Amino acid sequence: MSRQRPPRPLDDIRVLELGAFLAGPFCGQLLADFGAEVIKVEPPGKGDPMREWGRHRYKGRTLWWPILARNKKSITIDLRTPEGQALVKRIVPHVDMVLENFRPGTLEAWGLGWEALSALNPGLIMIRVSGFGQTGPYRDKAGFGSIGEAMGGIRAITGFPDRPPTRIGISIGDSLAATFAALGALVALHQRQRNGQGQVVDIGIYEGVLALMESMIPEYQLTGHIRERTGNILPNVAPSNIYPTADGGWLVIGANADTIFARLAQAMGQPELATDPRFATHSARGEHQAELDDLIAAWTIKYTADQLQAMMDEYGVPAGRIYTAKEMLSDPHFIARRSIIGVHDPELGEIKMQNVAPHLSATPGGIDWTGPALGAHNREVFVDLLGLSEDELAALQAKRVI
Numbered sequence: 001m002s003r004q005r006p007p008r009p010l011d012d013i014r015v016l017e018l019g020a021f022l023a024g025p026f027c028g029q030l031l032a033d034f035g036a037e038v039i040k041v042e043p044p045g046k047g048d049p050m051r052e053w054g055r056h057r058y059k060g061r062t063l064w065w066p067i068l069a070r071n072k073k074s075i076t077i078d079l080r081t082p083e084g085q086a087l088v089k090r091i092v093p094h095v096d097m098v099l100e101n102f103r104p105g106t107l108e109a110w111g112l113g114w115e116a117l118s119a120l121n122p123g124l125i126m127i128r129v130s131g132f133g134q135t136g137p138y139r140d141k142a143g144f145g146s147i148g149e150a151m152g153g154i155r156a157i158t159g160f161p162d163r164p165p166t167r168i169g170i171s172i173g174d175s176l177a178a179t180f181a182a183l184g185a186l187v188a189l190h191q192r193q194r195n196g197q198g199q200v201v202d203i204g205i206y207e208g209v210l211a212l213m214e215s216m217i218p219e220y221q222l223t224g225h226i227r228e229r230t231g232n233i234l235p236n237v238a239p240s241n242i243y244p245t246a247d248g249g250w251l252v253i254g255a256n257a258d259t260i261f262a263r264l265a266q267a268m269g270q271p272e273l274a275t276d277p278r279f280a281t282h283s284a285r286g287e288h289q290a291e292l293d294d295l296i297a298a299w300t301i302k303y304t305a306d307q308l309q310a311m312m313d314e315y316g317v318p319a320g321r322i323y324t325a326k327e328m329l330s331d332p333h334f335i336a337r338r339s340i341i342g343v344h345d346p347e348l349g350e351i352k353m354q355n356v357a358p359h360l361s362a363t364p365g366g367i368d369w370t371g372p373a374l375g376a377h378n379r380e381v382f383v384d385l386l387g388l389s390e391d392e393l394a395a396l397q398a399k400r401v402i
């Protein structure tokens with residue numbers, strides 16, 4: 001698949017993606033979004049389990065894979081075989097990065113650890129995503145995102161105080177680790193421009209979560225405070241909550257600044273609230289948070305979400321409805337910024353998906369194709385890149401190495 005499209009910032013970067021599920025592959029998706037040639041290695045015959053993940057199917061296909069593997073090339077290699085390991089070693093000199101999310105030690109057992117691969121390519125950047133990182137007493141443990149979310153701090157504070165800790169509706173731990181992995185990869189790439197040396201980018205899923213935990217750690221260290229679940233509110237930051245609407249929905253309103261709160265009070269027809277000693281300052285509103293939320297809810301319930309949104313917009317108060325896919329697809333702002341785009345898939349037709357984030361003004365990312373069929377790029381990589389003959393390709397296929 002030649003590059004008949006505007007240049008992208010990572011066009012000159014090639015990545016070999018090993019591993020499966022989400023925590024590694026989402027990093028590959030992000031790099032591929034910006035033009036990197038990501039060659040994904042999958043077990044012959046089966047492929048990545050993500051080919052089967054996703055709740056709803058269309059024409060027998062899962063609808064997660066087309067997004068997670070967009071822009072990637074798929075090749076098959078059985079990494080457990082010496083021939084398969086030799087193929088990886090032949091590819092490594094041609095790539096800038098190897099991305100992997102096996103259990104630490106798995107690649108080493110296959111003779112494909114950092115020592116072996118960096119000896120073949122000193123500029124190699126090896127991006128290693130795992131449950132607990134490449135060092136430390138837990139390094140050998142198998143890890144899923146759910147465990148990283150639990151130990152990284154987000155589960156303890158998600159949900160309502162009188163209910164058990166709850167999952168966020170997406171695999172946030174995996175995606176966070178992958179996002180930090182992509183950041184690490186680009187930082188390492190910048191460093192490589194200075195000295196030509198590659199390095200290992202090592203992140204445990206729990207660390208990607210921990211990195212977002214705001215002041216949770218020093219709050220405990222210095223004050224003994226253990227952050228708890230608080231539902232929809234930010235304790236002492238008010239008003240910021242979901243408020244009921246007359247048409248049975250919810251509107252999120254964030255008016256937790258003196259200026260904005262004064263405008264909300266005007267919109268409510270109760271401008272005196274802004275000077276009321278219970279609500280006039282940030283601290284006062286924090287102290288009377290529940291009382292204030294009740295006042296606002298008693299007002300919002302009289303109007304539909306559309307009416308409220310119009311009033312909030314008129315008065316410059318941050319507010320938004322709680323969208324599902326349905327609202328996103330018809331929202332004029334999403335449409336204007338092309339936040340969701342249609343990508344052609346040979347089997348599914350046009351499939352709508354989230355576009356590349358963020359927007360780059362001069363060399364934006366983009367999506368050329370959806371997740372490819374298993375081994376779709378075997379010939380391109382093994383013959384065109386590595387120079388194997390058609391006979392060698394056929395022999396590897398017959399032995400199920402690829």
Ligand SMILES: CC(C)(COP(=O)(O)OP(=O)(O)OC[C@H]1O[C@@H](n2cnc3c(N)ncnc32)[C@H](O)[C@@H]1OP(=O)(O)O)[C@@H](O)C(=O)NCCC(=O)NCCSC(=O)C(=O)O
Pocket residue numbers: 019020021022023024041042043044077078079080101102103104106129130131141142143144145146171174
């Ligand atoms: C996901 C894991 C728990 C799976 O553990 P294990 O099954 O013990 O696998 P290992 O990592 O040791 O890798 C060996 C297995 O890889 C599989 N495998 C994958 N690709 C290949 C290829 N190309 N060739 C051969 N084998 C392959 C194969 O089934 C091997 O099992 P054998 O056949 O037995 O040899 C672990 O990989 C892990 O901890 N990864 C780091 C954290 C992580 O990424 N977790 C998943 C995030 S996604 C997630 O949490 C979520 O979506 O939710």
